[in-house]
């Protein structure tokens with residue numbers, strides 16, 4: 001009984017602690033969309049299924065107000081951003097951009113992204129085969145475009 005009370009107390013105290021929210025606005029995402037010429041459909045899919053963990057703008061579920069769930073969600077956001085962060089897109093080299101889009105194709109085609117645990121809680125993140133095709137088509141066009149920029153067939157103002 002004492003242990004139970006102690007655990008409950010600990011839980012109550014824990015509620016005073018929470019990680020900083022990952023919400024720095026939509027500007028960088030818009031820049032990413034413009035640069036990669038994302039069609040409306042692609043914008044919608046990425047925003048619904050990916051950007052909670054791959055941008056600086058996370059939409060949090062209500063249970064993010066519960067510690068320690070928020071720390072667990074935060075670790076996914078940080079893990080996702082460390083591999084692929086569209087809010088940092090402007091800091092990536094052209095080579096890295098193309099490589100990230102190649103990884104995106106791989107992850108989506110192999111059904112590794114979005115994370116399974118995310119799909120259980122976000123209906124809109126269960127991608128249909130049409131949505132996967134739209135993502136892959138767009139990414140491949142952009143990989144090709146970055147390849148052209150890199151081989152200097154296009155004159156680019158993008159210097160790295």
Ligand code: HEC
Nearest residue numbers: 049050052053076079080083084103104107113114115118
């Ligand atoms: C719930 C958080 C979450 C969501 C939603 C999510 N990802 Fe991820 N993503 C991660 C994490 C965490 C990693 C790091 C690798 C790992 O743990 O598997 C990652 C890694 C990646 C990588 C890099 C893989 C590599 O080889 O470095 C790509 C690309 C990616 N995700 C694309 C996507 C796309 C596209 C979507 C949407 C269709 C998406 N992710 C949705 C969390 C997420």
